[in-house]
Ligand code: SF4
């Protein structure tokens with residue numbers, strides 16, 4: 001293993017220049033998925049193949065179905081971490097049969113690494129970051145080295161920071177990323193699955209929404225969690241590995257009881273960390289960057305183009321960087337003391353004035369009683385350390401006032417619980 | 428009067444349950460006192476010297492007979508048989524048990540009352556003119572807008588953790604009976620350029636350690652945009668108000684330090700951004716709320732005037748009552764009656780369960796079921812026909828609350844002071860009582876005329892001593908109570924903060940000191956028509972100082 005990451009950056013420089021790549025966007029009709037794939041596989045870089053990586057998760061079938069139509073013999077990479085659900089492996093087989101895919105390549109962890117770092121197979125429990133590194137990051141790096149880029153299943157509608165996702169991108173490490181499903185909505189996916197009777201991942205019917213390695217995926221059944229959907233706008237946790245392939249590879253997870261990120265009605269693994277020692281604008285990803293650090297290193301961050309977040313402390317003049325807000329996948333607003341309510345105003349400004357649609361999370365000293373206020377001001381994620389608050393959230397025991405006597409601007413709120421004059425259609 | 432719709436009812440019920448849960452968590456130890464404090468405070472529950480104190484909101488001072496009866500019942504069942512009306516038009520119970528508080532709140536919810544936001548760093552109960560909707564001099568009844576502000580501010584998600592508490596007062600009459608310039612935001616009705624009615628907005632007033640008269644921030648805002656404008660102010664305050672020092676956290680300090688012009692610019696910028704957003708108040712909604720406050724069905728009255736000179740001979744006490752305790756009503760043949768909760772030698776603002784029930788009966792019979800709490804700690808029957816005045820008076824005589832002393836020297840505002848308050852540095856109620864006794868003779872009070880004495884038991888100034896014509900502030904000097912006297916304060920539209928006359932004096936000497944000031948005034952006044960405060964303005968503080976301390 002041990003491919004230095006600089007190798008990756010220097011890897012195959014695409015033969016096409018930036019401009020040519022960018023110019024490709026617009027060549028294809030938004031929904032011409034097959035056209036995009038065909039072009040990517042056959043014409044874009046003749047003799048320089050692009051990789052297809054799939055997690056064979058809940059959302060993978062649509063892309064694979066298209067790939068199979070263009071070229072059933074195309075190599076499809078699958079990270080066989082050794083920790084998958086049996087159902088996932090079964091699903092790989094089903095897809096293979098049904099779509100007639102002939103070349104699915106399992107990327108396995110380096111045996112020596114496993115022996116050395118994870119002899120008992122329990123590394124996920126003690127150090128999930130390292131486990132992911134051995135089982136995902138390294139094998140993937142090795143495989144991708146042979147490619148000039150890859151085809152992803154990412155969609156604009158999946159998570160908010162992808163709002164402007166094009167068909168063709170040149171990434172910071174000068175690889176080409178092709179996103180044939182960029183314009184697909186969730187409804188499109190559903191309709192397509194139904195129309196073509198695509199097989200579902202067996203665990204979907206058991207309520208799993210995002211499926212990764214077994215130890216790190218927790219079951220959440222549909223309909224079981226009345227709070228789901230309250231944290232609007234977020235489907236699931238982002239992939240925690242640096243590559244950000246298709247958002248479907250499971251994220252590294254902290255031990256369940258250590259999970260502090262509450263989102264979509266449950267505690268999930270937090271892909272983000274707070275900026276600290278060892279972080280650098282060029283290399284760090286999934287980090288909440290303090291405002292001042294962002295301001296000092298803005299160019300470097302933008303050049304690196306990793307998914308990052310912003311950290312706003314009370315008193316920060318965050319509006320000074322308003323034009324950058326949509327660069328952040330997540331904005332964390334700190335509540336160092338729960339009695340300091342400045343963050344509520346910040347949240348409303350971010351949401352209502354600046355139209356920020358990414359993850360907005362409250363971090364710090366949060367009491368259960370504040371959760372409804374936070375949510376109404378536009379927060380859709382919380383990092384909770386207060387034990388009592390954690391317990392209440394886990395047990396769905398928030399005593400809440402569901403009727404509002406005044407509107408705030410969060411989307412979708414006005415019609416439900418507000419005064420008669422405010423019960424008007426959502427704008 | 429406003430009536431809850433299903434929304435308000437659900438709101439208060441859920442809030443009550445939420446608080447019951449918080450109390451449960453406190454009792455079980457899940458919450459420690461530090462965590463519980465801000466939560467209980469948001470629900471009006473204080474920890475006082477001897478016990479918890481529960482403060483119940485009387486929205487803009489408006490009560491129905493049924494509600495007052497319920498308050499009486501709670502006083503009897505869960506307290507020691509009395510309640511205390513405050514300078515914020517609220518009522519406090521001084522002895523509830525923590526365990527009982529959820530029950531009390533549930534019983535309050537039955538009659539559309541609650542304790543939400545009567546304390547804590549949030550927007551407090553909005554206060555207004557106690558004669559709102561009745562006064563002859565009113566431009567507009569402020570209660571519909573007060574109700575709309577109440578709704579807007581109730582559990583506002585953005586503004587429940589402000590730097591400090593936030594008080595809004597509103598008056599619809601040019602004669603300011605709501606002390607709007609001593610509130611964080613003061614709203615004063617104004618006729619706009621096209622004859623429409625709107626509001627002049629003042630900001631940054633307050634008493635406490637650093638008394639300040641509010642500054643005008645906007646000359647005119649119409650009903651439609653009022654909520655957006657208020658939200659803009661609150662947002663600027665929430666973002667920029669000081670949080671490093673609780674004594675500098677009120678908006679008055681922000682306005683003072685940043686300057687009104689800066690604050691105005693910031694507010695205007697916010698306002699411009701959200702002016703036409705979701706907070707724009709449609710006329711239909713204003714009409715809908717206003718309909719709740721329609722004037723009662725007045726009856727044709729026989730008596731249009733009262734022959735006061737004659738009464739003064741035949742029944743001087745009743746005549747005094749009429750002269751002092753009635754206020755002109757917009758409807759001929761009607762008056763608003765102030766029930767003075769300041770019987771001679773009594774505790775200002777205290778009412779027993781029996782008194783509350785009797786007053787509720789009078790309101791039901793003679794005032795269309797309506798009652799008001801004034802910020803001067805009195806109760807008001809807003810719509811009483813002259814025909815019924817005697818019956819009301821006699822009803823009050825029966826419960827010893829017929830003192831005709833409204834606005835006189837014995838109509839003293841006093842905070843609870845060392846008798847109840849954990850923050851107090853001196854007693855204030857006993858001082859009020861001793862002054863009241865000293866000037867108990869009605870003739871003497873009448874001779875002195877309008878004179879407002881206000882007493883606080885510490886620099887937090889809950890007794891509004893800064894704006895008393897004579898203000899008394901109880902301090903602690905090396906373990907001895909010591910009272911500082913100020914003169915010349917005024918809470919009305921001619922807002923002014925009183926000046927300190929000199930070194931503090933002993934509690935026992937306070938009544939005599941007041942007498943010296945009063946005697947000086949009587950000696951120097953141009954005629955009996957020149958009030959104490961008018962004379963003070965003409966004379967300046969020097970002669971008063973001299974009267975109190977002699978020449979040096
Ligand atoms: S997801 Fe979990 S099991 Fe899979 S590689 Fe990462 S830490 Fe290991």
Ligand code: SF4
Pocket residue numbers: 842843844845848849850851852883884885886887888889890
């Ligand atoms: S002025 Fe001081 S003593 Fe009086 S009630 Fe307020 S805090 Fe207590």
